[in-house]
Amino acid sequence: MPRLNREESQARTKTLLIEAAREEIIKKGFAQASVRDIADAAGFSQGAFYSNFPDKEAILLELVQQHQSEERAKIESVLGQASGEPAKVMAGLEKWAATANSDPGFAVLAIELQLQALRSPTFAQGYNELNRKHRRALGVLVTRLFEALGKQPPADPVEIATGFIALGRGMALLSRAGEVSRSGRIVVTFLKALIDAAPSA
Amino acid sequence: MPRLNREESQARTKTLLIEAAREEIIKKGFAQASVRDIADAAGFSQGAFYSNFPDKEAILLELVQQHQSEERAKIESVLGQASGEPAKVMAGLEKWAATANSDPGFAVLAIELQLQALRSPTFAQGYNELNRKHRRALGVLVTRLFEALGKQPPADPVEIATGFIALGRGMALLSRAGEVSRSGRIVVTFLKALIDAAPSA
Amino acid sequence: MPRLNREESQARTKTLLIEAAREEIIKKGFAQASVRDIADAAGFSQGAFYSNFPDKEAILLELVQQHQSEERAKIESVLGQASGEPAKVMAGLEKWAATANSDPGFAVLAIELQLQALRSPTFAQGYNELNRKHRRALGVLVTRLFEALGKQPPADPVEIATGFIALGRGMALLSRAGEVSRSGRIVVTFLKALIDAAPSA
Amino acid sequence: MPRLNREESQARTKTLLIEAAREEIIKKGFAQASVRDIADAAGFSQGAFYSNFPDKEAILLELVQQHQSEERAKIESVLGQASGEPAKVMAGLEKWAATANSDPGFAVLAIELQLQALRSPTFAQGYNELNRKHRRALGVLVTRLFEALGKQPPADPVEIATGFIALGRGMALLSRAGEVSRSGRIVVTFLKALIDAAPSA
DNA sequence: TATGAATGAGATTTCATTCAT
DNA sequence: AATGAATGAAATCTCATTCAT
Numbered sequence: 001m002p003r004l005n006r007e008e009s010q011a012r013t014k015t016l017l018i019e020a021a022r023e024e025i026i027k028k029g030f031a032q033a034s035v036r037d038i039a040d041a042a043g044f045s046q047g048a049f050y051s052n053f054p055d056k057e058a059i060l061l062e063l064v065q066q067h068q069s070e071e072r073a074k075i076e077s078v079l080g081q082a083s084g085e086p087a088k089v090m091a092g093l094e095k096w097a098a099t100a101n102s103d104p105g106f107a108v109l110a111i112e113l114q115l116q117a118l119r120s121p122t123f124a125q126g127y128n129e130l131n132r133k134h135r136r137a138l139g140v141l142v143t144r145l146f147e148a149l150g151k152q153p154p155a156d157p158v159e160i161a162t163g164f165i166a167l168g169r170g171m172a173l174l175s176r177a178g179e180v181s182r183s184g185r186i187v188v189t190f191l192k193a194l195i196d197a198a199p200s201a
Numbered sequence: 202m203p204r205l206n207r208e209e210s211q212a213r214t215k216t217l218l219i220e221a222a223r224e225e226i227i228k229k230g231f232a233q234a235s236v237r238d239i240a241d242a243a244g245f246s247q248g249a250f251y252s253n254f255p256d257k258e259a260i261l262l263e264l265v266q267q268h269q270s271e272e273r274a275k276i277e278s279v280l281g282q283a284s285g286e287p288a289k290v291m292a293g294l295e296k297w298a299a300t301a302n303s304d305p306g307f308a309v310l311a312i313e314l315q316l317q318a319l320r321s322p323t324f325a326q327g328y329n330e331l332n333r334k335h336r337r338a339l340g341v342l343v344t345r346l347f348e349a350l351g352k353q354p355p356a357d358p359v360e361i362a363t364g365f366i367a368l369g370r371g372m373a374l375l376s377r378a379g380e381v382s383r384s385g386r387i388v389v390t391f392l393k394a395l396i397d398a399a400p401s402a
Numbered sequence: 403m404p405r406l407n408r409e410e411s412q413a414r415t416k417t418l419l420i421e422a423a424r425e426e427i428i429k430k431g432f433a434q435a436s437v438r439d440i441a442d443a444a445g446f447s448q449g450a451f452y453s454n455f456p457d458k459e460a461i462l463l464e465l466v467q468q469h470q471s472e473e474r475a476k477i478e479s480v481l482g483q484a485s486g487e488p489a490k491v492m493a494g495l496e497k498w499a500a501t502a503n504s505d506p507g508f509a510v511l512a513i514e515l516q517l518q519a520l521r522s523p524t525f526a527q528g529y530n531e532l533n534r535k536h537r538r539a540l541g542v543l544v545t546r547l548f549e550a551l552g553k554q555p556p557a558d559p560v561e562i563a564t565g566f567i568a569l570g571r572g573m574a575l576l577s578r579a580g581e582v583s584r585s586g587r588i589v590v591t592f593l594k595a596l597i598d599a600a601p602s603a
Numbered sequence: 604m605p606r607l608n609r610e611e612s613q614a615r616t617k618t619l620l621i622e623a624a625r626e627e628i629i630k631k632g633f634a635q636a637s638v639r640d641i642a643d644a645a646g647f648s649q650g651a652f653y654s655n656f657p658d659k660e661a662i663l664l665e666l667v668q669q670h671q672s673e674e675r676a677k678i679e680s681v682l683g684q685a686s687g688e689p690a691k692v693m694a695g696l697e698k699w700a701a702t703a704n705s706d707p708g709f710a711v712l713a714i715e716l717q718l719q720a721l722r723s724p725t726f727a728q729g730y731n732e733l734n735r736k737h738r739r740a741l742g743v744l745v746t747r748l749f750e751a752l753g754k755q756p757p758a759d760p761v762e763i764a765t766g767f768i769a770l771g772r773g774m775a776l777l778s779r780a781g782e783v784s785r786s787g788r789i790v791v792t793f794l795k796a797l798i799d800a801a802p803s804a
Numbered sequence: 805t806a807t808g809a810a811t812g813a814g815a816t817t818t819c820a821t822t823c824a825t
Numbered sequence: 826a827a828t829g830a831a832t833g834a835a836a837t838c839t840c841a842t843t844c845a846t
Binding site for chain 4: 431520521556565570573598600
Binding site: 034035036046047050055056 | 839840841842843844
């Protein structure tokens with residue numbers, strides 16, 4: 001490893017702590033993932049945690065930042081493909097549906113974040129902003145998708161998007177290891193039905 | 202309050218503890234709902250809790266029992282109506298969709314139970330049985346529904362049912378107070394699309 | 403089992419509780435042997451315990467009574483033989499030494515009782531009486547023994563007796579299962595040395 | 604008090620906790636000596652206890668370490684004197700016998716440790732090692748003693764040593780405050796008898 | 805910045821004891 | 826006399842957080 005200057009070293013500590021936190025929280029849940037567990041898993045002391053975050057909940061907001069970036073990136077990548085011809089669009093969607101929830105930990109983390117938002121007003125404030133943006137972005141995708149297919153969305157595109165986020169997260173909970181494929185299958189079934197049933201534009 | 206004999210009094214204590222546990226767990230999550238909180242809310246000592254349940258996790262299994270009974274009851278009531286003519290069936294479904302998730306706590310509890318099952322093997326054992334039965338029962342409903350409407354289910358009825366359970370639970374997480382109606386609306390949108398898109402039998 | 407009248411039934415309950423208490427206390431120690439454990443082992447409820455004893459410590463005093471009777475009986479049986487000729491006396495002693503500590507639980511119980519007496523003044527009061535009598539009785543045995551062998555005791559017979567009680571209890575602690583014979587061997591070694599070294603009367 | 608650096612301060616905390624534990628355990632017994640009692644007596648929080656020991660039983664093993672060191676030191680000091688002429692050897696022994704059990708707490712602690720070893724397999728493992736070493740060391744002392752006096756030990760020296768350890772511990776239990784001298788007296792009586800009765804080498 | 809001993813509050817659980825039945 | 830649900834206190838242990846180094 002190359003020598004890191006002070007700033008880089010500090011950033012690396014923070015990154016390692018965040019990654020460790022993500023794994024611990026997915027594994028045990030936020031309440032059960034102790035600061036000691038997280039710090040140990042990252043290879044630091046508990047004090048290092050508090051040098052980087054004001055309190056335990058703060059690291060959740062960092063996770064939200066990351067989660068947001070990653071989900072947005074996935075969506076953008078599909079959005080790019082969604083401007084082409086119908087066949088390509090559908091192929092892209094199927095691929096997305098298959099992979100979107102391929103990491104169950106990712107969805108479990110989303111659920112942990114949502115539960116926390118449901119219960120901690122301070123956390124909710126920062127968190128809800130994410131969901132609004134996220135839903136709106138997915139809503140745009142839905143709109144473009146129906147446009148590309150020459151159909152009319154059967155309901156508010158943002159609501160449809162919300163439905164698919166909910167479906168994905170609900171499936172993540174129901175699925176155990178090895179059943180991940182079922183999640184993608186169901187998402188595709190529902191999506192195709194919506195498209196087939198939609199009136200032409 | 203009428204005088205209770207010993208057996209009744211004991212049953213009442215257990216019932217009160219279970220109800221209190223349900224509320225506390227919905228409000229705070231299983232990990233944060235302490236035995237003291239639950240016992241206090243029920244108006245008993247912590248010791249009373251341990252006179253009725255071997256440990257904290259045991260009360261979750263009781264909640265699963267209740268949850269199961271209640272969900273099954275709702276499903277049965279719709280199943281009864283689903284044997285009639287198409288118009289009645291659809292009306293029944295819309296009513297069910299509107300009310301099924303009208304109690305967000307109900308779904309949040311379901312999520313807490315699922316998270317616990319994901320993390321506690323001992324709990325998972327008892328819990329997974331419920332989900333299997335539940336999914337199968339809903340699968341039967343889906344089958345009858347499509348039959349009554351003269352359509353072919355576009356996928357395994359149990360998978361479709363699983364999708365709707367997942368959707369309901371995911372929506373419960375996304376919904377804050379006052380947004381409950383949206384959940385029903387989305388469920389109906391998805392359901393109608395599935396029916397419309399389905400080929401005739 | 404023949405029908406018991408009320409008095410007999412009550413006495414039987416008490417006996418069963420005392421026996422169960424003895425086993426539990428030997429196995430776990432007084433502090434770790436809970437009233438529930440004892441009552442369960444005897445096949446009764448906790449309430450039955452409190453119908454028969456005013457509190458947990460009270461059953462210890464009952465055990466002392468029994469312990470006293472049993473130890474005295476053993477001593478008396480050797481005392482009887484000790485009035486004969488030297489050879490018989492020595493043979494009796496060896497037999498006693500071999501059997502006296504053959505039940506390690508018996509000595510462990512004695513130790514539990516003594517520790518309790520060391521720490522609970524109320525218990526000590528009832529308990530110390532036993533030890534005084536016990537030591538005096540053994541002192542008489544020592545006196546008779548040396549008389550029968552035509553020797554002078556090399557110290558106060560009561561102190562010599564005390565030494566052997568201490569030795570027996572100390573050995574019970576040091577011995578694990580299967581090493582019981584060693585205890586008897588050491589007792590005999592010490593006893594023979596005392597006799598050999600004693601001046602003729 | 605002089606300023607302590609971090610390491611010294613930490614070591615001091617541990618030492619204070621161990622000393623407090625020793626006193627509390629002697630006073631109340633291991634089961635009754637709560638972690639709170641021990642921490643309070645040492646002037647720390649309960650958490651400090653768990654920063655220094657993984658669990659309550661662990662401090663018993665520390666006490667064994669100390670007990671071992673101290674007993675060995677006493678034995679070594681007598682071993683040194685035992686190489687001289689017979690008169691000096693006997694004088695040293697009498698002094699040792701008088702002081703060896705002058706601290707009844709010391710023996711009571713030994714008994715608590717042994718009871719624990721009898722009941723906790725995990726503790727027994729670490730503990731039995733001590734006793735083996737201890738008995739062997741005392742066995743060497745007995746051998747040298749008889750050599751110095753020109754006599755043959757009347758039995759396996761390790762067994763004789765074991766007998767004296769047992770005698771000392773048994774006496775500690777029987778003795779109340781103020782009766783300590785009796786313990787030494789009896790030990791000397793037994794020891795002299797063994798020596799007198801032993802055949803010349 | 806990072807350490808980790810120490811804190812104080814609170815977690816689950818056990819238990820001697822009481823009491824209505 | 827016997828039951829066993831319920832109590833209230835106390836047990837062991839965990840944990841987010843602080844702070845001197």
